[in-house]
Amino acid sequence: MMAMIPFPDMSPEIFSINLFGMTFALRWYALAYIVGIIIGWRIVVRAVSRDDLWAKGKPVMTKAQVEDLLFWVILGVILGGRLGYVFFYQASYYLSNPLQILRIWEGGMSFHGGAIGVILAGLYYTRRHKISPLSTGDMVCLGLAPGLFLGRVANFINAELWGRPTDLPWGVAFPTVAAQTCPEVVGICARHPSQLYEALLEGLILGALLVYLAWRRGGLKYQGLICGTFLAGYGIARFIVEFVRQPDAQFVSPGNPLGLAWHVGGYGLTMGQLLCLPMIAVGAALIVRARRLA
Numbered sequence: 001m002m003a004m005i006p007f008p009d010m011s012p013e014i015f016s017i018n019l020f021g022m023t024f025a026l027r028w029y030a031l032a033y034i035v036g037i038i039i040g041w042r043i044v045v046r047a048v049s050r051d052d053l054w055a056k057g058k059p060v061m062t063k064a065q066v067e068d069l070l071f072w073v074i075l076g077v078i079l080g081g082r083l084g085y086v087f088f089y090q091a092s093y094y095l096s097n098p099l100q101i102l103r104i105w106e107g108g109m110s111f112h113g114g115a116i117g118v119i120l121a122g123l124y125y126t127r128r129h130k131i132s133p134l135s136t137g138d139m140v141c142l143g144l145a146p147g148l149f150l151g152r153v154a155n156f157i158n159a160e161l162w163g164r165p166t167d168l169p170w171g172v173a174f175p176t177v178a179a180q181t182c183p184e185v186v187g188i189c190a191r192h193p194s195q196l197y198e199a200l201l202e203g204l205i206l207g208a209l210l211v212y213l214a215w216r217r218g219g220l221k222y223q224g225l226i227c228g229t230f231l232a233g234y235g236i237a238r239f240i241v242e243f244v245r246q247p248d249a250q251f252v253s254p255g256n257p258l259g260l261a262w263h264v265g266g267y268g269l270t271m272g273q274l275l276c277l278p279m280i281a282v283g284a285a286l287i288v289r290a291r292r293l294a
Contacts, residue, residue, distance in 0.1 A: 003169040003171075004169070004171045004172065004173050004188065004190035005170060005171065005172045005173070005190075005193075006172075006173055007159065007172055007173055007174050007175050010028075010157050012027050012028055012029070012157060012158045012159075013026065013027050013028075014026045014027065014028060014031060027154075027158075028153075028154045028157045028158065029151070029154040029155070029157075029158060031154070032147070032150035032151045032153065032154035033077075033147065033150075033151065035146075035150055036146045036147025036148070036149070036150045036151060037070070037074065037147060039143075039146035039147075040142075040143030040144060040145075040146050040147055041066070041067075041070055041143060043142060043143045043146070043211070044066055044139055044140070044142060044143040045063055045066055047059070047139060047142060047214060047220065048060070048061055048062065048063060048066055048139070049063065053214060053215065053218070053220045053221070054135075054220050054221060055220075055221040055222075055223075060131060060132055060135035060136055060138075060139055061131060061136070061139065065129065065131075066139075068125075069122070069125050069136070069140075072121040072122070072124065072125050073118055073121060073122070073140060075117075075121060076114070076117030076118040076119070076120060076121030076122070077114045077117060077118060078114075078117075079117050080110075080113045080114045080115070080116050080117015080118065080120070080121075081109035081110055081111070081113050081114035081117060082101065082108065082109060082110075082113070083101075083113055083117070084109075084110030084111075084112055084113010084114060084116060084117070085108045085109050085110040085113055086101055086108070087113075088110055088112065088113060088271060088275065089108075089110065089248050089250065089271065090108075090248075090250060093250075111148075111234075111238075112272075112275040112276075112279070115279070118140065119137075122136055122137060122140060132223060134223040134224045134227065134286075135220070135223050137224070137226075137227035138219070138220055138223065138224065138225065138226035138227045139220070139226075140227075141210065141226050141227045141229075141230035141231075142210050142211070142214055142220075142226055142230075144230065145202070145203050145204075145206055145207025145210060145230075146203070146207060148198075148199070148202045148203045148206075148207075148234075149199050149202070149203020149204055149207065150203070152195045152196065152198045152199035152202065152203060153195070153196070153199050155195040156193060156195040156196055156199075159174045159175055159176050159179065160195075161194065161195055161245070161246075162174045162179050162191045162192070162193070162194060162195065162245075162246055163191045163192025163193065163194035163197075163244045163245050163246055164191060164192055164244050164245070164246050165182045165185055165189055165190065165191055166190055166191060166192045166244070167190070168190075168192070170193065171190030171191060171192065171193075172190060172191060172192075172193045173188050173189065173190050173191075174191055178249075179191060183257070191246065192244040192245070194241050194244055194245040194246070197241045197244070198237065198238065198241050201237035201240070201241065202233075202234055202237045202238065205237075206230065206233045206234060206237065209229065209233065210226055210229060210230060210233075213225065213226060213229060214226060222290040222291070222293065223290060223293070224286035224287070224289055224290045225286070225287060225290035225291075227283075227286055228282070228283045228284065228285070228286025228287040228289075228290060229283065229287060230283070231279045231280070231282055231283030231286065232279070232280050232283025232284050232287065233283070234276075234279060234283075235276040235277070235279035235280035235283060236276075236280060238272055238273075238276050239272075239273050239276045239277075239280070242269075242270045242272045242273045242276075245270075245272070246259070247259025247260075247261075247270050247271070247272075248271070251270070251271060258270075261274055262274060
């Protein structure tokens with residue numbers, strides 16, 4: 001019998017209550033967003049409280065400005081994440097059913113879309129208050145890793161965004177019908193727990209690296225270094241995990257079983273990998289620029 005890990009008996013909902021004939025539930029995914037934002041906010045507040053971490057001993061923002069910016073970051077995450085999912089992954093469906101775009105509670109968020117939303121929100125805020133956009137980007141990126149870690153763990157609890165079939169001993173038997181529909185697999189299908197791979201790479205390892213650079217290597221003194229490291233680090237981590245992550249169903253077809261968004265002769269890249277390439281390029285450029293100005 002093939003070794004595999006049974007899926008833990010956990011509900012996506014922490015608890016639910018019925019009020020006035022309607023059911024209201026607190027889901028792990030929502031809690032991950034809330035706790036991730038709070039932890040990230042506290043990391044950033046601690047950073048701007050330390051004058052010695054910044055060039056010329058002057059933080060890019062005050063604590064009050066950080067709290068003001070937080071509203072715009074949350075707005076960018078929600079609007080950008082939803083619209084990114086709509087246009088990057090299921091544009092034809094949502095253009096035919098535009099009212100479905102508003103049904104965020106049913107799921108469907110894109111990290112890359114959320115990143116674009118945060119960038120646009122940050123540019124608006126920094127231009128309005130005449131603050132350095134690159135240093136603000138460093139500050140924001142410093143606080144993103146906890147949310148990424150918790151969000152990916154919540155994806156695992158929700159039994160969503162799982163990986164491709166595997167015979168490795170840590171393969172997980174996800175309980176959904178879609179997860180158990182594996183071509184050429186007889187019996188229970190084990191899949192890569194790609195959500196946990198991403199939690200480890202994008203959350204724990206990348207987050208630890210950013211904190212190390214900021215607190216031990218003076219990374220916040222060089223505009224764009226933390227932001228560039230985050231963009232390149234996330235892009236590389238996601239690019240790697242995409243090799244074992246199951247692509248969205250709309251990209252899979254009999255002639256394209258790997259779900260490649262771009263391919264030639266059976267070789268190509270998934271949509272996630274295509275979206276990571278500009279992140280890696282921009283991140284690398286910011287790192288080179290910061291080091292040249294050091």
